[in-house]
Amino acid sequence: MTVGIVMLVHTSLERAEQVIRHWIAGGCPVVVHVDKNVDDERHDAFVSRFDGLSNVRFSKRHRCEWGTWGLVAASQDASQLMLETYPEVRHVYLASGSCLPLRPVSELVSYLAKRPRTDFIESATTADVPWTIGGLDEERFTLRFPFSWKRQRYLFDKYVALQRRLGVRRKIPAGLVPHMGSQWWCLTRQTLSAILQDPERETYDRYFSKVWIPDESYYQTLARLYSTHIESRSLTLSKFDFQGKPHIFYEDHLQLLRRSDCFVARKIWPRADKLYETFLGDNAAAMKASEPNPGKIDRIFSRAVDRRIRGRSGLFMQGRFPNWGWENGVTAAPYSVFEGFSELFENFEPWLARATGTRVHGHLYAPDRVEFDGRQTTFAGALSDSSTLRDYNPKAFLTSLIWNTRGERQCFQFGPADNQAVGSDIAYDPNAQISVITGAWAIPLFQSNRNFVDLRLEAARLQKIESDHLDHLRSIHAKAKIRIWSLAEFIESPMEALQTVIDEISVAGGRRLAEAPRIIDLSGFGQFLQNLKNQGMHPYLMGDFPVDPAPQNARPKARRPYLVR
């Protein structure tokens, strides 16, 4: 008893010949189907190379195109020929010219000999698997597909649309439950001959010849009628990407393929010499007689598909430039924005860096320069501190910064004096944690030594800007983690507020603040606000700030952080 190989050959005939010789050397008869698209001259030359070999046969040629009936017709004829010519064959293995046996043929033969009644064919009902190609799943079986998807896409699409509109549904022949799966199967003589000699075969063939991609459903469906024991998996390692196109193996996959313990892999790049040398060589018996285990290869290819479909969040590059709303995360990692904190606290940045262990920048969007941590002139990824460069594309500046510093959380200060262009972007970014003390921008004004008329103008300007910014933060579309306090509110219990924000940032979590930042001396600030009011400029963003005396939030109290326990 042995295994017969039915091989469908389309291109790279030289490689196919190599593999055929490998199979027959292992004692497996081979029936070859050569695609009719191969010109006669090449075909004849190819056939003549096997002259005199009794265990290679060539079957009637059909034109094979992906997704069409030709592929099924080819395998039917070849299988028929196989069963008739070689009575000693118990299992028939369908392979292609770009399949490569990874384990010695004898191992495959003995593996199948131990499972004489088992059909290896991946076969699942359409309802249960998400294998949708070109937006068609169940409709593969209920519509007609007379046009080629590759060459006549326009007609293909139009005809599908038309049938949908007219509500045309084909009747599935009685007794059939459509199943799909990999087109590379290995069936027993019993099952295969039952399929080929079925009295209803003509009906089935007529039906399937108008189904889309029948080679993935013909045997898969019919095997369910006759098989006594279906193992729903393919012995051929073949991975498909999101367009239903097989992944290709190259020389650098050698170790992976070795460790996969699979019997046959597809599809191999025809020029991958090293793979052919290794696996068709004499000393290929390196693998243990174990069950196929393509787990690692599966992971690599599913990661590749994921990268193609979803990409890396927060990355913008020559191969990925998502439309608005399709970024799947505008930025690469969570970050924190502090508005008004560095105005209210002395030395807030170094304190925050100590308390959280994150990277703390100053006002990244300051008008004169980018205030990187430590006021460096360049930063991660060679970002420049030039405000002109930053303002040329403020959003790209942010996404680059967050991308460049993956693995280290970034915190930065923001305020109404800064470039506001990025204000809405951070509000809509789920990665942003934004904490705002509204009206804190007035503190530097209060401390500055400028003419009151200027101060009044500046205060009015900043208040307007911050108020617009708050509109973004309070918009129903805002996705950032946003906390807003008015200055008066915040000052009442600054440590509590700080603790909440810090707790969210700290990775370790639950660390109590051991050291409190110093609040800037605000005595006289109430009066300053009152003066602004008296000038007709109402500073409302600070909340109700008592005129006098200055709030007694004073240092001795503030130093004591709240105790959780």
Added chain:
Amino acid sequence: MGFWQSYRLRLQRKRWRIRSLRKRRELSLFVDRTEQIEPDDILLFSTIRNEDIRLPYFLKYYRDLGVRHFLLVDNDSDDGGAEYLARQPDVSLWRTSASYKRARFGMDWITWLQRKYAHGHWTLVVDPDEFLVYPFCDTRPLKALTDWLDASSIRSFGTMLIDMYPKGPIESAEYERGQDPFEVAPWFDSGNYTISRNHKFGNLWIQGGPRARVFFRDEPERAPALNKIPLVKWDRRFTYVHSTHMLLPRGLNLVYDEWGGEKVSGALLHAKFLQSVTEKAREELERKQHFANSKEYKAYVEGFERREEIWCKWSEKYINWRQLEILGLMSKGNWA
């Protein structure tokens, strides 16, 4: 895009093609080995001017990747480079002394040669200081990539130009003939690029890197474009619009994914900032044959005079393509 705009782009494409027909008269054949070209060969096109010192490594690099034939235009070199090229077994060479600028910075000549020789071939159009890096380029030849692109029905392959520079003043980056330029200038900027979309042609417009950071700090909108589409399965109806930044028909420019995914893409390592660039910049400034009145070269000369150093402490040192892929400067897409 409306019918009208698509019609106008069609006219523009025809105009460039007709123009290249006219400009072909400026080329005179120097060495013709084009009968060696086999149907599946990958071809490389380039315009060269006084690049003799770079040529040996350039040819070696692309031969190793699997380029089978070089179709080159020599624009009036006087450094012996043309003679060197003429001796190579896989080079066909044309010469011209006509204006580079008035030939659309060489593109008219290249368009003509592509039209004549490249139909149905994968073609690479690069400058002699640009070196293509693509996913798995250390283990898979270029043919593996183009076969895969063919199988995926993809006609063009997008890259970004990455400017490489030395540590220390540029004068210190002495380059020897035949040497790998990235031994001398292995540094690059890993993450300061900005991208916007050109809606007319559908391509991305990428700027940034060391040239924006150092030379165009005050007018970033003038910084050179870094998006390039050098590898295309050529059809005689195609034409490059502006250097290799974009093509017509515009579908070829869609080398990026718009729905969040990543398409396979590569990088062109740009060995511009070697010692010779200082001289070259001065020469080019006099010749006035470059884009936008050679603004770019003016900026370089000024920069060099300020003895500006490009390297900074956040510069990244080049290792291999995997590094670029991790940094997000290129992508494997779904090629695994």
